[in-house]
Amino acid sequence: MSLSAAAFWTPAPSGTTRNRAGWPAWAVAGAGLIGCTLSLLAPILHGLPMHPGAQAVHAAVTAAYVGAGAVALVRRPGNAVGALMAAIGFLWLIPDLGWIRAPLSATLAVTYPQLYQPVLAHLALGFPSGRVTERAERWLLGYLYAFTLLSNLAVAAFTDPRADGCSDCQRNLFLIHSSPLAEQRASEVTTLVSLVTVVATAAVIGRHLWRATSAGQYAMAPVMWVLGPAATYIVLLQVADLVSLPSAMERVIRDYLPLTLLVLPVGFLVGLLRIRLTYARVGRFAADLAGPAPPGRVREVLATMLHDPDLELFYWSSSSAAYVDLHGNPVKPDRVADRATTAIDSDAGPLALLVVDPAVLAEPGLVRAAGAIAQLALENERLQAEVRSQLVQLRSASARLVQAGQEARRKIERDLHDGAQQRLLALSMTLGRARDLLGPKGDPRMRDSLDRAHADLHQAIAELRELARGIHPVLLSQEGLASALRALAERSPLPVQVAAPAERFGEGVESTAYFVVSEAITNAARHSRAGLVRVLVRRDAGNLVVEVSDDGIGSASESARLGTGLAGMRDRVTALGGVMSVVSPPGQGTRIAVRLPCA
């Protein structure tokens, strides 16, 4: 089985990529480990031991993000999520640079302790594909990066750590003008703008989640979980900068609330675990598909397995060389707009087309596994869809045949009218003139011959008229079914009562209904010994229903008595997608009912 994905993220074949992706992941993990260790050891080395709980939380954030990032780099090479998470983990350690006694590290530690925040927003908006596609969201990210870099720089420009006579303090490399007042003003403005920015960013991420499809939301679950807690933490951090809080509360905010940030990497790892569990349950899904299943079962199982309730499944029809749905109708291209498609092929050729949420394809292995276990059932359903597709074609072909037959009848009727009938009428006119010219004194034998010829011709004209009428009654196309059936009753060899609405039903339907009645009356007159035929025409829920019942001897169901005419009518009714039933119990008359779909 091969898999081709038209999604925004095309996975590479797994084996080789995983090996190549190995070294950056290991490098990241190693660097993270060293960073965490140094962060834990630094206070002790400097003889300034900190509260162990606070230290543990601080290191845990880096460990979680770098660890999850390394896993992501292995599992989803080429996806930016891993790099973003690792970046957050490392940027989180910026304040620890202060332990290094050098102007540059001290300056960075003081100026950019919150540089991880725009990256966190970047991760949230790009999860799980690693790409931010929407224009407004890209603008927001650009603003966030620029704002974080520049606003902290603006504050730093006026901050002089040595101003209060702290000779031990490292020099601020960004210092332009030492001014505590300017520093305080810049800091206040920056913090206020930050507050607004955080709330706005949280709102944009919330909207991003809200607008995602259900499969997308499923994939974004870690972001959904982290959004509230992390936003709260960051807002409280700004509040703590602005106003002086009780020291215990400030300690909780600064030292322990970072725990909220752990939700995302942990959630990501849980998500991977869940996918692992789904793999483990593949066997159960396979069991669901074993044995005879109702149509559409494969789709249900795949939708459950891939967590996409809107998943659509189309089957390859080799006869129409196109993907068709369960009913055999070809797939329309607009059905797959905004959706990702993935083809499932067997060795013999294309099998099916999965139309899924793009988020589903973030786990291509699972899609492959789903395709593999569904293959047999799919082949089964595909064959069914193929048969149905052929049935659809067959039905439209027979409907075209009926149409063509009808056009042929009209043409014959027209040709008779314009040709033979006109010639015979002209001939009878000439003959009549000859008779008139002969006059009462002419040869009586001649007169007798002319009279006989005239009578024969009159008969021939009448027979030809009825023949043309039987091929295609002009009244039917001119005035409709009710009028044509009434005229049929007027020339019927036995009493016929007609009840029919005056409305029109479409040419093919009217014509078929008319000839069914005509054949039924002919049959009744021939075999049934009926005294009365009742014809009832009505419209019923998009169908034209025609019932012809007689009070004859019944037993007309046997094919010999049904007559070839009516048997032919049954074919014609079926070709138009209708049904015809004949009920004819002995001694209880015959009832022929036809149901024809009509507009």
Place this chain on the structure above:
Amino acid sequence: MRVILAEDSPLLRAGLVRLLEESGLDVLDAVSDAMSLRAAVAATPPDVVITDIRMPPTYGDEGLQAAVDIRAAHPTVGVLVLSQYLEAAYAERLLRSDASHVGYLLKDRVSDAAMLVLAAERVAAGGCVVDPDVVRMLVARPRADDPLGPLTDRERVVLSLMAEGWSNQGIADRMFLSPKTIEAHVTAILTKLDLRDTPTGNRRVLAVLRFLRGPAPADP
């Protein structure tokens, strides 16, 4: 008597013109479609129009439609429709408006110049003509509860002639009976058929035709 003829078959048109002229009628114009017919009648209203039903451009029932329109626009012009169709529905449609100055004759009648000319004269004089074959079909049709059952054979003949558009005097002439006898027959027929409120004159023809056709299928 002045005639305008509409017939799309050149063979029949030429034959009919000769037939009508040899019978002493004045053929003002012979056209091949309904539109030219309307124009010709509007230009010079004749005493009678003789028209085919199925003509260009649609080869449907434009001749019949033109006949109805001409009757409405020119009350003094009679219209005799020569039809290829043995259809009571078309005859009834033609008579529906006022049933005077109109006739529905099968095209078969072209073999009988005298009958054709007589029908044209009856129509021009304000009468109403229905082809005997149409009437015969309706009278002979089998019925479940035959309303014509109580009629005697002679009454049936009188009823048929009524449906063909003949007046009491016309029926009397054709049956070699006195108008008084015919009047008695007519009264008896109308009573037996429960048609006592039937109007006289040409309206009687439409009433009898409708009775013979029975209720329309759309009626309950």
